[in-house]
Amino acid sequence: MTSSRKIDAERGERIRRVRTEVLKLSSQEKFAQLLSKEAKGVTRGAVGNWELGKEVGIDSMAAICKVSGVSLDWLAYNRGSMLSASKPALISSFDPDAAADEIDHIPSYSREQWRPGLEGALPELDSKLGAGQGAVGEIISLPVSNGTVSGHRIVAEWVFPSAYLRTEIKASPNHTIVMEVVGDSMTPTYLPGDRVLIDLSQNHFVTDTVYAISDGYSEPQIKRLQRVPFSEPALVRIISDNPALETFTVELAKLTVIGRVCGHIARK
Structure with a gap:
């Protein structure tokens, strides 16, 4: 007996928005490279599947929230505001390093x-x-x-x-x-x-x-x-x-x- 995996297209769209609108990354490959610093086994294919609404692990969602500053509650369940209350909104500045x-x-x-x-x-x-x-x-x-x-x-x-x-x-x-x-x-x-x-x-x-x-x-x-x-x-x-x-x-x-x-x- 086989079971079909649940598709959450709206969550996939939220992940895509984080990549393109918040992080300004046009490439799923670059998104995967960024997330790989925070979570194991993130590939371009995995990112593509997530954006289609396929299953995504809690560790991967936590990594997305960490690098982007969005709320985990918003990303996973579309509850509350997009930005995390614990992470200040930022305006980019010169990186002295x-x-x-x-x-x-x-x-x-x-x-x-x-x-x-x-x-x-x-x-x-x-x-x-x-x-x-x-x-x-x-x-x-x-x-x-x-x-x-x-x-x-x-x-x-x-x-x-x-x-x-x-x-x-x-x-x-x-x-x-x-x-x-x-x-x-x-x-x-x-x-x-x-x-x-x-x-x-x-x-x-x-x-x-x-x-x-x-x-x-x-x-x-x-x-x-x-x-x-x-x-x-x-x-x-x-x-x-x-x-x-x-x-x-x-x-x-x-x-x-x-x-x-x-x-x-x-x-x-």
Whole structure:
């Protein structure tokens, strides 16, 4: 006597979503390689069977949850929220342990690993944008594909109409984050405790305005940038709005632009 194995197509679809939407892996083979670090005997064929709705062991489901941060209750039974309450939502960041030849291919900040709890919300990072001295905040590492992604914890979500972001402040809703300002170097324009909206897709110096920047070593800063006309190589002035502070001039090529400051949330 033979018995047919139960097919759970909805669970298979949830596993596929974890692979393609959460981990951004187009290949079942890469998903299997990632899971093999946490569970034994994971092959591309096994992943394919799981996504068709065939049986999956509890150890394998636990491994999926560990590498992706999704809830086991959601993955197995479609109960509760997708993200695990015990694992913070993350926004990718530079991995300081990456090999030197990989650095150019890793963005300073990215929203690829994050899903909002509130539809259309923008994430606020556990990282302070220095108007003087910044603060990186808590960094957490997750295994992704053949390496790791380090991430900033999300401390709040802010909801803005997408039309306002696109048409009024010219920011991409899918690439914008919120960061708190600390320090007084940008007073009176930006005060400590204010929040700013930063469009990560605008990560090149195009026009004289305010940007989130980094020198590649210290904490992120908020500064006004101004190109030096006719300079070769191209030079840029780094300006603090606080008139008591000095203006610096550096080569543009040595400056990392995290994104353009598109909006300002202030207490008045």
